[in-house]
Amino acid sequence: MSFMDSLLSNINGIEVGIDIATSITIIVSLIALVMESRRQARRDREKGIDQNARNVAASQLAGMISSLSEVFINQVVRTGQEYESKIDVFFEDGGEDRLMDRIRGNEQFLGDRKGELSVLRDSIGDFFESLHALKYQIFPVLDSLDEGDRFIKAMKSEIQDIARQHSRLGAGYLALIGEYEAFCDSLLGTEEDVTSEQFRMAMSIVCDLDYWEWVKLFVDDEERELCQEVIRQKQYDHDVIKRVIAALFNLTRQNHLYLNTYIYALASRQVQEARMECKDVLCNLSAIYHMLICKDSDMDLGEVIERYKSDNYFALQREIR
Secondary structure, eight states: OOHHHHHHHHHHHHHHHHHHHHHHHHHHHHHHHHHHHHHHHHHHHHHHHHHHHHHHHHHHHHHHHHHHHHHIIIIIIHHHHHHHHHHGGGGSTTHHHHHHHHHHTOTTHHHHHHHHHHHHHHHHHHHHHHHHHHHHHHHHHHHTSTTHHHHHHHHHHHHHHHHHHHHIIIIIIIHHHHHHHHHHHHHTTOOSOOOHHHHHHHHHHHTOGGGHHHHGGGSOGGGHHHHHHHHHTTOTTSHHHHHHHHHHHHHHHHHHHHHHHHHHHHHHHHHHHHHHHHHHHHHHHHHHHHHHHOTTOSSOHHHHHHHHHSTTTTOTTTOOO
16 A cells, blocks of 8 residues: 555544544434433423412412402492491590580491491301402412412411401300390389399400400409409409409499490401401402512512502501402
């Protein structure tokens, strides 16, 4: 073989080696590209599933907010304002006397207010039941999201708060109004000694912690903490309970109209608190809605909630609606 033939043979061998190495590099690159493409496709699918879940949750939550807002505006706010507009004069200078004069001249006045309280309690109940019914739609979708646990926890807390407001109006003030009316009917207009039934009625009122905000009127300041604890421990034969019951009898005979009116005045404060609690729920749900539709928000849920409760948005503390 000549020198030229030998050189050409070596060159051809080198070219084949280079072609094989290049082919291997290309194949490896292709395999890596395919694998990364599959991984990206899987990530895209997961991202799409998460986004679809967010879209479904956002849609359901929007409907939920709309439904609850309607109950809030048309029932809770309207009925609450009707009640407060008649009762809150009690808290103005000289308002106690003006309100009691109005009551003396209109026997049906307190009966009408009692009816409004009853309607408001039912409205809070509607709000509460709507929350409970809608949670079965929204919780499963929220649970499918990475941060769903905190959304669910926030909503469950709101449901419990509304339940407490419903109880304070129903088992609290409305029940007290009924018991005190019955007590007055039994006691007033008679000079006879206290009967066992009247004593039982007084005991039932005094020893119910749901009535404490009103009952503490009959308790000396220095004994209030003791009285609460005695009631909590069901020590009904304690001397402090006897003193409070005696005060209830005496003050009822002296000025039952004031004591009755004061129940309605305290209930007005509860009406305001209940309304604010319902609005608080709507603010929180709106914040959750924001988190669902703004996945890349740089704020956490707590920050959005506080933002929405501020005067720049829903003005929780300042505006009724």
